[in-house]
Amino acid sequence: MFEFIYDILQFFLHILITDFKYENFLLTLLSGIIIAFAVINAVLGGVLALIWGERRLLGRFQQRSGPNRWGPQGILTSTADAVKVMFKEDIIPEEADKYIFNLAPLLLVVPVFIIFSVIPFGIGLYAVNINVSVLFILAVTSISGLSIICAAWASANRIAIFSALRSVAMLISYEIPVGLSLVGILLITESMSVMDIVNFHNMPFILIQPVAAVVFFLGSLAEINRTPFDLTEAESELAAGYQNDYSGMKWGLFYLGEFAAAIAAASVFSTLFLGGPNGPILPGIFWLTIKVVAVLFLIIWIRATWPRFRIDQVLNLAWKGLFELTLVNIVVTSIAVIIWPDGESNRMIYIALANWIFVFPFLFIIFRLLKTKNYDDNDIKKVTYPVGSDKPKFEKAGN
Amino acid sequence: MKNWNGITLAKEINSHLEKSVLDSNDNDVYVDPEKIYQVMKFLKETSGFSFDLLSSITAVDYYDHFEVVYHLKSLITLSKATIKAKVGYGRQDEPKIQSVYSLWKGADFQEREIYDLMGIKFEDHPNMKRILLWDGFPGHPLRKDFVTNDQSIVEDSKK
Amino acid sequence: MLGFGLIKGLSVTLKNLFSPVFTIQYPDRRVGLLALSKHLDKPISKILTETPKIFLLGLVRMVKIPVKIDQFPRFRGNEFVWYDDRCTACASCAKYCPLGIIEIVTHPGGENMQAGENYAIDKFDIDTGRCMFCGLCVEACPYDALHMGTDFERGNYERVNLVLDKETLISQNKNPSSWFRPQFEENEYNPWEKDLNNPKEAGRHEKPSYQNIKNKWVSKRKLDG
């Protein structure tokens, strides 16, 4: 992708002047800008479509029609929102720490766009190919916690501080299960680069590593503050938490960052576990969009149905639930990898079977431990207070 | 749900606590305000009455005196009774009565509301202050002699 | 077991995803070409030839059609219907209104003699800005002169316009609601479909004879207690 654009630019440059001292620097800079421009606009387009799609889908889940006033079927709603937010007044609270207050939205949005630089959109259609891209993704996702802290601390608002402390505790405790759940895949493919993982085998990794997929999905739900882990801006308690004091385009950036993070999480999940752009007939880019849309549908579906956890249950689930699951997964996969080394014919099927048999039941055992006592129905009818057991005095004494 | 006849109830109370009942007719009992706490304690604890649910406390302003009305219900004997106490004669002194908060916690908000709107103070109530109106509100609105013209309230509360 | 309750919840939301939309679009609905042709009862080809612009909008489902919601005959709307020929200005509606917002000024004059006394009405104002539309005035009117209205799109910019004075009450088109008027409901009168067959006799109770009024309001009232 990069060389392709580099040659085209070189061809055009040679028409004007043949040799130019800084030619190589200029061309790399220009093609880099073009690729970055393309990727960012693709993601922004995706965000606008996701905002519209989510609001209408949530509406349809609740038997109402969702926004349909601007443009046919409400397609221009998100653009109308964006334009409105740009012109809204930009308030900075009095005792706010101005610089950190302005820095916070950028800190949230920029890392999300960086993730897309590593994701392959098709065969050879990628922005950058680093050989440790999985590590790169994990490193970049951890910056968003910092931005939430900056936003809350700068806006000097007690409820925002509540939401920031909650979100830091949650993000840190969920980074470890997310990181460890990928170890299984790395063991099998012996390479950290997303390109190798994608074209390693035609069978998607979700079948080979079921538990790792579940843990990664739940972890990424917590990373992007989505139900059932949306504790940072729990409407009923904190009413938009750290975004309380933001208005105008700063709030717009937060809103955009939140939805872009959802697309990022969905695309990372589909590249790693659903095999990214490879699929039978259609070109790579279509397969990636179909998988991302499917994962986004699942995220929105969960958001429309499940209530949210409490902070202690969220941390409980992370440390006592998902963490152990990833360890079990690593142990089983490493044994499977040793038993069936590289040369085997249908090695993947054996590993997949090993995972399904040994690791999948653990999912229910550990979640069972987390759950509270089930509601036993027999104590419904037990009446504890003796209503009407005694007679008033004037009836008792018979007078 | 049987209704206690005021006269029989008055006889019962009088037999245990002398001279605590001033007057009674067939559906309510007038109790001497000083002895209200003992009467209520008796009604709550003894087995034949066991009025464990204090349904409601209200106050009525009859120009020359106030009347605090207690409606009691007993879940155990499925019976209900009304106890009244006349307080604050002649309107000069601040009307005062003993609070029943220590017997029934349910009396907390209702007594504060009576103090707030009617002006009857309940002694040894945990936090005896206004519940509905703001603290600087002049006077007690539910009294019959409370004249309402909007301007006076605004100015008085500014003072 | 963990997970099965949650999955059952997901299945309920999925079932509702495919069930029809429950909400009503108001004040107008955006429709495609089929519904448009049904609404204008013109074939689609005619729409194309006569008004191509609407045809294009219809392709993109952007054509707006006004929506009529089915109201109920007893709906207490935000206006009043007043038959001035029946009103004897006895002001029982003004007395009976909890908020006291009906203002009636009369002078004894013989011009419009009606059943009962002969007061001529100078001023009959109902301040619908402060009215809570409880309908007690309609209940108190002995001569069925005052009815609840059925219109509810009555927003406007000044409070003064909300006061219905005598002229507007007489001149506005009257479709009274059948609140506390059982005689309307006997002949299935519906303020939105059927207009009043005979406006003069609309909602007329049996005509109270003089004798009937005398012993009803004077002698039989128990003045004791």
Place this chain on the structure above:
Amino acid sequence: MSVKSEPITINLGPQHPSTHGVFRMRVTFDGETIIDVEPIFGYLHRGSEKLAEERTYTQVVTLTDRMDYVSSMLNNQGYILALEELANIDPKPRGVWLRMIASELQRIASHLVAIGFLIQDLGAWGTPLTYSMREREKILQMFEMLCGARITNSYLRPGGVFMDAPLQFWESLNAFIEDFPSKVEELENLLTSNEIIFSRTKGVAVLTAEQAINASITGPILRSTGVDWDLRKTDPYDYYDQVEFDIPTHTAGDNYSRYLLRVQEMRESLRIVKQCVEKIEPGPVRPHHDEVPNLVRPPKGDCYTAIEGSKGELGFYLVSDGSISPYRWHVRSSSLINLTLLKDMLVGTLFGDLFVTFGSIDINMGEVDR
């Protein structure tokens, strides 16, 4: 070593997305656990008890349905029963049956609001709330057929109801009776066996029977602690002794049992409505003007009647001095008294449980502040 942590006081003020109205709580936290809660209300105090002293007895009916605006038919019924007992009017049978149908439908609507907003506070992004509001919409449309207004329906008059139900009402009522059980079933599938709701509400803010009775808490909260106390059964008014229904009680006394109890009560109310529809026969709906005039003049005296409102025991204390307007009109507001134990329930729980417990008590600010 213990980390020195300072308590934070937060003002969950009158303007907050989930205080169901203008209710303010000054809450002090130590980290996430609640140390102290001080409820402050009075923001919606309209002085209806003082207003009633200048209004006639029938005009007070319009005052009652603005008190607990989510269950206005039940307020009307409570007040009219007190008035009928005071002025010893004997109501017409058809009027009483219609009144019972309307108040049981209103109880279902009020429970739907309670459940919808309780689950909304848990965070299910409004889907259960929209489902329950969709059902409540059908009930409000039936009220509009009956009395012309959806919420402020002053439908009752001393002696029965003010007007008979139109034919349209009976068709939509039968349709509602047929399809409502399946809708409750759907709501239960979505919520009752939901593990997250289990873990969020079970064992939280537990109340014991003695604690509740001592704080004169009544209604679903009392029944959720195992006390079999429902005024429709123990002190039957209207024709509640001619319909048979049973009172669901639980013993856990926590948020979950309060939620589950309201769902079961909705089914019982539907049973009552079904029996009322069978038992109703044609007849006058209201005594003629001459027996019960518009300006009722009850004899001198006082009376206190309490009915089973949707939130607890709703009592009306009427004192009359023989004139056309009540001398004193006190309302025993069940929401106000159900709040007495809010502090004991909340201290020790986490911030997340604050609004869930508050939602499970299900108060209505119009009734708290009157």
